[in-house]
Amino acid sequence: MLQQLLRWPVRVLTGLGSGLLALLILFEEWGWEPLQRLLARIGRWPGLRWIEGWVHSLPPWAAVAVFALPTALLLPIKLLALWTMGRGHVVLGMLVIVLAKVVGTAVVARLFTLTQPALMQLRWFAWTHAHWIRIKHAVLERARASWAWRVARVIKRQWKQRWRRR
Structure with missing residues (x-):
C-alpha cells in the first residue's frame, strides 16, 4: 500500500528532475559550440595566444585543475546572486546567474577543447566522459521525442520564416 502511495510523488519528482536535466543539457548543447568558437576567436588575440598554448600543453592533472577552475570561481558569484535575490533584487540576481551560466559555459567549453587530449589520458575522466x-x-533523444520539443520546433520554424520575410 505504501509503495503504491509513493509511486505518484516519485514519478512527479523523476519527471521534474528529468525535465530540469533536459533543460540544462539543451542549454549546454545550444551554447557549447558557439560560445567555444567565440572564445577561440578571442584566444587568437596576440596577448592571449600564448595562454591557450600553455593550457593546451598542460599535463593531465594540471588540466583537471584548470578545467575545474571556472566552477570554483563562479560559485561565489552565484551565491552572491542568490543573496541579492533574497534581499529583494530578484531581477538583478537572475541576470547575474544567467550571465554567470553563459560565461561559465563559454569558458568551460573552451577549456575542455584545449585540455581534452590531456584529460582523456586519465582513465576515470575518460570513463566519466x-x-x-x-x-x-x-x-536528448527523450526530449526530442516529447510533445513540447515538437511544438517548440514548429514555433521556431515559424519564427524563422517570419524573420526571413521581413
Missing part, C-alpha cells in the same frame, strides 16, 4: 555522453544522448 563516455557515461556522460551516453546519458546526454539518451536525455
Whole structure:
C-alpha cells in the first residue's frame, strides 16, 4: 500500500528532475559550440595566444585543475546572486546567474577543447566522459521525442520564416 502511495510523488519528482536535466543539457548543447568558437576567436588575440598554448600543453592533472577552475570561481558569484535575490533584487540576481551560466559555459567549453587530449589520458575522466555522453544522448533523444520539443520546433520554424520575410 505504501509503495503504491509513493509511486505518484516519485514519478512527479523523476519527471521534474528529468525535465530540469533536459533543460540544462539543451542549454549546454545550444551554447557549447558557439560560445567555444567565440572564445577561440578571442584566444587568437596576440596577448592571449600564448595562454591557450600553455593550457593546451598542460599535463593531465594540471588540466583537471584548470578545467575545474571556472566552477570554483563562479560559485561565489552565484551565491552572491542568490543573496541579492533574497534581499529583494530578484531581477538583478537572475541576470547575474544567467550571465554567470553563459560565461561559465563559454569558458568551460573552451577549456575542455584545449585540455581534452590531456584529460582523456586519465582513465576515470575518460570513463566519466563516455557515461556522460551516453546519458546526454539518451536525455536528448527523450526530449526530442516529447510533445513540447515538437511544438517548440514548429514555433521556431515559424519564427524563422517570419524573420526571413521581413
